[in-house]
Amino acid sequence: MWEVRAAVWRNRSARTRELSRWERLESPVGGVQGPALPSESAVHFVLDLALRIGEVQMSSGAGASDATATIIAVTNAYGMPHCEVDVIFTSITVACHRGVDLPPVTSLRVVRSRSLDYTRLALVERLVRDITLGRVTARDAHTELDRITNAPHPYPRWLATAAYAGMAAAISVLIGGDALVALFAAIITAVIDRIGRLLNKRALPFFFQQMVGGALATGCAVGIVASGVLPDSVRPTLMVAAAITVLLSGLSFVSTVQDAITGYNVTAAGRTVEVSLMTAGLIAGVVIALNLAVHLGLPSVPLAEPLPPSLVRLPLQTLAGAAAAALFALASYATPRAVVVAGVAGAAGAIGYSGLVLAGVGSIAASAAAATVIGFSGGVISRRLRIPPLVIAVAGMVPLLPGLTIYRALFELAVERSNSGLSTLMVATSIALALAAGVVLGEYLAQPVRYGLGRLERRISGPRLAGPLRPTKRRLE
Known part of the structure; x- marks a missing residue:
């Protein structure tokens, strides 16, 4: 009897000592020391x-x-x-x-x-x-x-190159290109990606990789125009715009705006410098190629306006937006489920933007509204499907990046020598910021919906695109 009681007492004492490791201890000077920690x-x-x-x-x-x-x-x-x-x-x-x-x-x-x-x-x-x-x-x-x-990437590198090429083809169709323009845009983008891969292996700074990419996009288009293989009805500007959009897709616009909004100003400033520098490298490459073409007497890639929005092209634009977003997710080595959801987000963004433009809304406001829809839908759906909202947000907004507006601004500055290029460049910057801010706002609006329709959480920590929804406080026993 006494042996049983002694054993029970020893077990109870051992458990008490184990649990006391996590109890609040008193400091020798009278203050609260806090929870005892491991070694x-x-x-x-x-x-x-x-x-x-x-x-x-x-x-x-x-x-x-x-x-x-x-x-x-x-x-x-x-x-x-x-x-x-x-x-x-x-x-x-x-x-x-x-x-x-x-x-x-x-x-x-x-x-x-x-x-x-x-x-x-x-x-x-x-x-x-x-x-x-x-x-x-x-x-x-x-x-x-x-x-x-x-672990290695889940897909081979050639598949990522093919996905980028298909993404460029889809974007060219989205902004008004035909099948021939889509084909040449895909070929140009595939060449840029493979050359960029070789330059990356040699540790060339990313600024110069962007410069080479911009120069190749414009130079290849100039060469195609000079060869005369394109009929007069084809608009080669859309090839360059699609390639520029693909080069812009790898930049962290969303996280830059998210850091600025959530108060991480130092990190936001660093990301802003990085994004600005990479965009400057792209601009420098395009301008160099345009000036070189003018100096050599080659025909430049003339400006072309995107096709005006119409209800007839709306289904095609929706499919092109879905394809561009899904292929970007594939090129970024997303899971098959994330690729499908990214395609849905891209379709939602394309139809939202096109519908607003048809209604007479400006491009900047339409971009912000479409990106908000992408961020909101991604924030609500992706958590249930075990997909990081960041994947859906970035992939969904990629088809709406202002590649054509950037090329128009650079053509006006480098070829036409017009000061209107500066205002056009500011419009492109505003569109990019509106897209990123809209995605972050959509994720913020999705938070109360995630926790229950009609019930707003008391403490909302801000827009979250990765990681757990809130820090979990749990004692390890």
């Missing part, structure tokens, strides 16, 4: 896991607020609720506060590479979901993250 090595282990997850998100184009919320959720899930996160564009710093008697533990990680692999982002999102629900230990999460980050 310093365990803290470093969890912080390294959280930082690597944040690095994958940042390199995939997620905003600073998304990475911050994800890191806080991961550290909370593993019993470290007092962590501060600082994201500054290319670096992530996490400090774990351990009370007034112990020094904090701080870790830093630099985001060195930026590449679009939406399958990797989706797998990391699933891992974060398992962590916050308590389904995986920190050591197993490290092993799974190693497997995700070291």
Whole structure:
């Protein structure tokens, strides 16, 4: 009898000691120290896991607020609720506060590479979901993250090139091109992508890669016009516009505006400089090719207005928008489910933009409204389908990027020597900003709908395009 009671007491004492590790302790000086934490090595282990997850998100184009919320959720899930996160564009710093008697533990990680692999982002999102629900230990999460980050792309590189080429063909049809224009746009874009791949292997800075891409897009179009293979009815301007849109698609417009709106001003400033520099490289390449054509006496690629909107072309534009968005998602290595949903978002954006233009709405307002619809629908649907909203938002807005407006501005500046090119360039910038801001606004409006129709959450943390919806506070026992 006494032996049974002693065994029960020992078990109860062991459980009490285990649970007391997470109870609030009193400091020797009379203040509250906070929850007891694991050893310093365990803290470093969890912080390294959280930082690597944040690095994958940042390199995939997620905003600073998304990475911050994800890191806080991961550290909370593993019993470290007092962590501060600082994201500054290319670096992530996490400090774990351990009370007034112990020094904090701080870790830093630099985001060195930026590449679009939406399958990797989706797998990391699933891992974060398992962590916050308590389904995986920190050591197993490290092993799974190693497997995700070291895995090759889910599709071969030639398939990504073919997807970019098909995307250019779809965009050329969207803005009024015929089958011949779509074919040449696809060929030009495929050449640009393969050459860019070779330049990237030689570590050429991305600014010069964009310059080469812009020069190739314009130069190839000039060569096609000079060869005389195109009939007079074909408008070669649309080839250049489609190729420019593909080159613009890899820039992080959405995350730049998201960081600015959510208060991460330093990160937003860094992204703004990056986007501006990459766009400047593209502009420089186009201008160089146009000036070279004028100097050599070659026929330039004349300006052409997009076909006026009409109800007859609306179904074709809808299909072209869906194809462009789906092919961009495929080129960015998205999962098959995400590719299908991205196509639906692209169709919604194309029909929304075309319908508003038909109703007499200006291009900037129509772009903002269509992007808001994309962000809203992506925010509501993607979470239920286990797809990061970032994938749907970016893919859906890509067909609406102002490639044709940018080329018109550069042609007016470089060939016609007209100051009206500056105002046209400002219109293109406004359209790009309206698209990004509309996507972020749509995601913000989708938050109360996700938590229940007609019921507004008391605390809305801001637009979220990646990571968990809110940090999860759970004690590890």
